[in-house]
Amino acid sequence: MSPLKRPTIADIAAAAGVSKGAVSYALNGKAGVSAQTRERILEIAARMGWHPSSAARALSDGRSGAIGLVVDRPAWVLGIEPFFMQFISGVEAGLAATGTALLLQVTEDAGAEEAAYRRWWGERRVDGVLLVDLRDDDPRIALLSELGLPAVVVGHAAGAAGVPSVWIDDGAAVRETLAYLVAMGHRRIARVAGPAHFVHTRERGEVFDACAAELGLPGVDCVHTDYSGEDGARATRRLLSGPARPTAIVFDNDVMTVAALSVTQEMGVSVPGELSLIAWDDSELCRLVHPALTAVSRRVPEHGRSAAAALLSLLDGAEVPDIQLDPPVLVPRGSTAPAPR
Amino acid sequence: MSPLKRPTIADIAAAAGVSKGAVSYALNGKAGVSAQTRERILEIAARMGWHPSSAARALSDGRSGAIGLVVDRPAWVLGIEPFFMQFISGVEAGLAATGTALLLQVTEDAGAEEAAYRRWWGERRVDGVLLVDLRDDDPRIALLSELGLPAVVVGHAAGAAGVPSVWIDDGAAVRETLAYLVAMGHRRIARVAGPAHFVHTRERGEVFDACAAELGLPGVDCVHTDYSGEDGARATRRLLSGPARPTAIVFDNDVMTVAALSVTQEMGVSVPGELSLIAWDDSELCRLVHPALTAVSRRVPEHGRSAAAALLSLLDGAEVPDIQLDPPVLVPRGSTAPAPR
DNA sequence: CCCGGGCGCTCAACCGGTTCAGCCGCCGAT
DNA sequence: ATCGGCGGCTGAACCGGTTGAGCGCCCGGG
Numbered sequence: 001m002s003p004l005k006r007p008t009i010a011d012i013a014a015a016a017g018v019s020k021g022a023v024s025y026a027l028n029g030k031a032g033v034s035a036q037t038r039e040r041i042l043e044i045a046a047r048m049g050w051h052p053s054s055a056a057r058a059l060s061d062g063r064s065g066a067i068g069l070v071v072d073r074p075a076w077v078l079g080i081e082p083f084f085m086q087f088i089s090g091v092e093a094g095l096a097a098t099g100t101a102l103l104l105q106v107t108e109d110a111g112a113e114e115a116a117y118r119r120w121w122g123e124r125r126v127d128g129v130l131l132v133d134l135r136d137d138d139p140r141i142a143l144l145s146e147l148g149l150p151a152v153v154v155g156h157a158a159g160a161a162g163v164p165s166v167w168i169d170d171g172a173a174v175r176e177t178l179a180y181l182v183a184m185g186h187r188r189i190a191r192v193a194g195p196a197h198f199v200h201t202r203e204r205g206e207v208f209d210a211c212a213a214e215l216g217l218p219g220v221d222c223v224h225t226d227y228s229g230e231d232g233a234r235a236t237r238r239l240l241s242g243p244a245r246p247t248a249i250v251f252d253n254d255v256m257t258v259a260a261l262s263v264t265q266e267m268g269v270s271v272p273g274e275l276s277l278i279a280w281d282d283s284e285l286c287r288l289v290h291p292a293l294t295a296v297s298r299r300v301p302e303h304g305r306s307a308a309a310a311l312l313s314l315l316d317g318a319e320v321p322d323i324q325l326d327p328p329v330l331v332p333r334g335s336t337a338p339a340p341r
Numbered sequence: 342m343s344p345l346k347r348p349t350i351a352d353i354a355a356a357a358g359v360s361k362g363a364v365s366y367a368l369n370g371k372a373g374v375s376a377q378t379r380e381r382i383l384e385i386a387a388r389m390g391w392h393p394s395s396a397a398r399a400l401s402d403g404r405s406g407a408i409g410l411v412v413d414r415p416a417w418v419l420g421i422e423p424f425f426m427q428f429i430s431g432v433e434a435g436l437a438a439t440g441t442a443l444l445l446q447v448t449e450d451a452g453a454e455e456a457a458y459r460r461w462w463g464e465r466r467v468d469g470v471l472l473v474d475l476r477d478d479d480p481r482i483a484l485l486s487e488l489g490l491p492a493v494v495v496g497h498a499a500g501a502a503g504v505p506s507v508w509i510d511d512g513a514a515v516r517e518t519l520a521y522l523v524a525m526g527h528r529r530i531a532r533v534a535g536p537a538h539f540v541h542t543r544e545r546g547e548v549f550d551a552c553a554a555e556l557g558l559p560g561v562d563c564v565h566t567d568y569s570g571e572d573g574a575r576a577t578r579r580l581l582s583g584p585a586r587p588t589a590i591v592f593d594n595d596v597m598t599v600a601a602l603s604v605t606q607e608m609g610v611s612v613p614g615e616l617s618l619i620a621w622d623d624s625e626l627c628r629l630v631h632p633a634l635t636a637v638s639r640r641v642p643e644h645g646r647s648a649a650a651a652l653l654s655l656l657d658g659a660e661v662p663d664i665q666l667d668p669p670v671l672v673p674r675g676s677t678a679p680a681p682r
Numbered sequence: 683c684c685c686g687g688g689c690g691c692t693c694a695a696c697c698g699g700t701t702c703a704g705c706c707g708c709c710g711a712t
Numbered sequence: 713a714t715c716g717g718c719g720g721c722t723g724a725a726c727c728g729g730t731t732g733a734g735c736g737c738c739c740g741g742g
Binding site: 121151283288 | 347390391392393395396397399400405407416417419420421422423425426427430431440442443444445446447453460461462463464465466480509560569570571574596599602603604605607624625626628629630631641642659666673
């Protein structure tokens, strides 16, 4: 209840008997003050518990010291989708050293997302943004470049002309996954994917098709969903009720795989005896269910860390190349087995 | 690539042929300009796409237009814990109308959390914060009041002297849950709880004990965990391996309940035949597993919305009372049944 | 001995808003 | 006719930093 007074550089200047300018030079490690004056000023600032006012700094140098992340997925999906929180944890880790803040916005639709960028830009609230869930010809890319708001795309490389990206090549993992299934005798393999309009979904699908062709498979039956468990369950029911029931299904996230597992119980299909399941994205969830889920695992927090780091160096004026992270690896667990005879 | 120029009130003033002050009055709906001048200024501002610079505004009126939320839970728990993302969605909804931004910070430990508050305060980055996961004699309360940083406590009422809270009374739900189980013949009921140092965990436990006594039960065996599925599984194994195996277990979140369900499969215990399971917190997860989980459901996004609204009116200088939300309700599903003979 | 040049510092402007004091002109009241 | 008051506006200070211009001073070189 004794609201502390926040010290300003003027307070420090008065205490040290120097001018505001000298204090600023000292605190920012710039030339213009002697070593011992600097020492003294730093000591006083530390003792007073000084922090630079983000507003004043932003106003004078035009940088807000914050970056933004807009997540445009429905709340009910977000709640249960482990990806984002892990990603955000990673982003924080990448930001921590610099004291940059993270603004998070959860929107209801793409229009609201664009409005958020416009507002952040107009209010000079963020210095740059992280872009997730890229779509084909994503209008956000054009918007951000029109606004001149620096951005880093997460999860996919090309298509984002002029905007660097931090991404993971799913190709190798798709190949590994399909080869593994084929080696175990699977021929009818299906895929339950995320929304078709996401670039990473589409591209993963293309690799699936290409690999299937290479391996001489009849093709990979693909059903698109909204990533929710409910939709995943529906897709699974449909696949299992069709004429040529698959012997293996690969899912685009782990929540849908868990949902599928309970569909198999409901329908009396044994996993992995009659049906193998593979999750893409490996959260704790995969280890909690029975049987534990074979999953394609990528290091999500690392992804966030790299994206944050890339954006920071972009803001520092550096030339940032596309950054490719370690490819995901297949982690076999109890939900996969040789195909039934 | 053509970085738009962000208009300032000086630009608007020049265009309208008035002073900066007049523009400020017009844009803020304050007295001091005639209706028609105001009209003209608003029109020009809209045409130019003006947004107030958050930095300039923060500097001059001392308010940042942002609130903060620090989540101090390990990343691996956060990823899979549906509560937070849903809560955050709700907070955004409560903030949306005012244009207030949300700063999110995920920290590794309590020390880092306090450091975050100190920094935010020193940098004047946020006007107030939302406090979750309250502990007994929580040092954050003292810190925030020392700093004079407004706060709203989420999830619990008393103990937060001087700080308003938005909370849910678990008492009725605990009573309902235990009565339901007892009515179905259960006598040996156990509880797998969250960390003992959280106030809401402790209080829920006290109500459990009191109700159990009222209902003439031998007492509720309670195991504390870190909320992770792994820990929940461990606790479940221990309870099921003990001498007086419970016939019903109530969990403090849904992830642990899912984990417990797979432990029962692993140990050959039938649910709900031999063992009933109840989850506290009802995310989609509960409906995805088989059998679907009976759960105590509370409206988490609503919780976030109210908390945000309370903080906003606190920042407006209003007297904010503790706000009690609708009590949670028991949603029976397939994981509960009469106790075995 | 004088001059030039850096070092160490001060001063003031500036970023983009808000707000207060003050001024002008017009109105109604006395 | 005079005066008070108020509506409508301007000008300037202020918030807390950063930064460029400028100014003594001391030192070394010619």
